[in-house]
């Protein structure tokens with residue numbers, strides 16, 4: 340089981356990174372191979388809408404730091420994204436990555452739903468979301484919005500680990516419920532229950 344994890348927060352040791360680390364350690368104990376990219380440390384641009392990936396190439400033609408990340412996700416069994424909520428959505432670092440996954444769509448993704456994705460089917464998707472707002476109903480739209488697109492890429496299992504009411508960078512460390520949930524999701528992703 341290969342897990343590729345992307346950290347979307349500029350805080351290397353912040354809440355979302357801590358939850359992801361907990362999830363990855365639990366998965367590694369269960370035999371998973373894990374690889375993590377801290378997006379904030381990379382230099383890359385968002386999608387340029389050049390459509391080269393629909394006309395002349397089967398991958399994104401931008402050869403910046405995200406090229407290696409996009410290749411690693413193609414090889415992975417599990418894509419795990421961690422992001423704090425910024426203005427009701429994922430961070431700009433994470434959103435730019437998501438836009439670049441446009442290269443995973445085939446040229447005929449609109450007209451032929453049976454052949455939409457260049458990714459092998461059945462990957463699992465894990466999302467870690469942290470937010471300052473304490474109410475779980477607020478920003479509950481983020482996970483379904485992105486699972487919609489991950490389904491179009493042929494992904495088959497979807498897991499959310501969410502923590503609300505976290506203002507300080509270390510606030511999650513005392514949230515046993517969230518860390519327990521990260522362990523549970525690791526077990527499910529690794530097919531233990």
Ligand SMILES: Cc1cc2nc3c(=O)[nH]c(=O)nc-3n(C[C@H](O)[C@H](O)[C@H](O)COP(=O)(O)O)c2cc1C
Nearest residue numbers: 348353354355423424425426427469470471472505
């Ligand atoms: C620029 C910015 C925008 C934010 N926007 C929101 C928001 O819209 N809703 C919210 O609940 N929290 C918001 N927050 C708070 C973070 O989501 C929260 O502190 C989160 O736990 C940080 O996670 P991290 O430690 O992994 O970076 C924002 C924080 C920053 C710096």
